[in-house]
Amino acid sequence: MLAPTTQESIVAALTHTENVVDQHAGWNVGPVLIGVFHQPHRDGPRIEVVPFPLGPAIWTVAHPHRARTNLPVPMVLRAVVDVVASPLGSAWLPGWLHQDGRALLAVGFICEGWTTSGYTGYQYGDLDAVPAMADHEVRTVTAYDTDGRLYQIIRERGSQAEVTVESQPALAQRHSHITDALYRLIAVCSG
Template sequence: MRSRHRAGVILAALTAVEHDADSRGWDASPALLGLFDATTDHHEPRFEIDELAVDPAFWWLHAQTVPGMRLPYWIGLKTLTAHLTADDAQPRLARWAHAGQRRLVGLAFLAEGLDTSDAGRRAAATHGLPDDPDGVPVRAVTACDNDGRHYQILRLRSAATTTTTVVLDDPPARVRATVIPACLHRLLTAARA
């Protein structure tokens, strides 16, 4: 699959992932997803999404609630990234990334959390959702591909549609340096090694 077509295919696949997650309801564990070009015939492009099996213990921090404090899933992703890029775990990541007749072209992270930004609050108000001091419940699908593109799809809890879809062909350094994209890029680099 050519690079110029890949962005549209990836965005469509990520949208399908979010719609599927929405149909299953909320309060799901996060997922680390591989985006694969499985094309073997140039006339029939094939794209696959495969979830990397992750020990639920990487997400346990989020389940531990202390009154007034809930740890975000990106902490678990950061821990998982450190684990998967360690020398002894890299072969497992590489085996998953290179299984079968497919080529890893990107990674995505699907998780729910609380958006405490002003933009999140404005989006909630637009959808008629109550203002919560802890933040707005949101599901995010964040992805990075081999071409350096950054993708994000957001859905506010109780919203009928996704609220934000972003595709950045050349994301600024401040976007690339945020935890989830930085972890995804680090994992992509390790998987290709």
């Protein structure tokens, strides 16, 4: 079980990572799958966020039924987790997870997308009728730790980031492509 100070350190590391992306890379940045590690260091242990060893091209997969369209990144994430969980992934994953004596604390995913605010008269599924001003570009950092806590950092473009931590996420929270994939990934990496 992770100590409360470790949980706070995970929040701080994820928040810092999102801030670095916001300040140095801005928007329209590709997705990144990350590990959050307890890293031994000569000056004392520290928390480090390390990208999984995946190239940026992995997130661009052509849609099989729509010309000039890519599959949504959350769907690609699920496929990436399937590969990591396969024998192909098991060939490199343990070495990467324990490189230089580090210990995995959490896995996460950084991506950008759109969120739509409700408006008067909106009916679920009526996305074509959403006024342009109701759409907001968002960056999310979503992570699961080894104890099953769900961390989410959400920043709407032009706003401050909001942080939430669910110590016992509801089953409904696991029904998105991203949270389900990360939940499976932390199980594979912790097992």
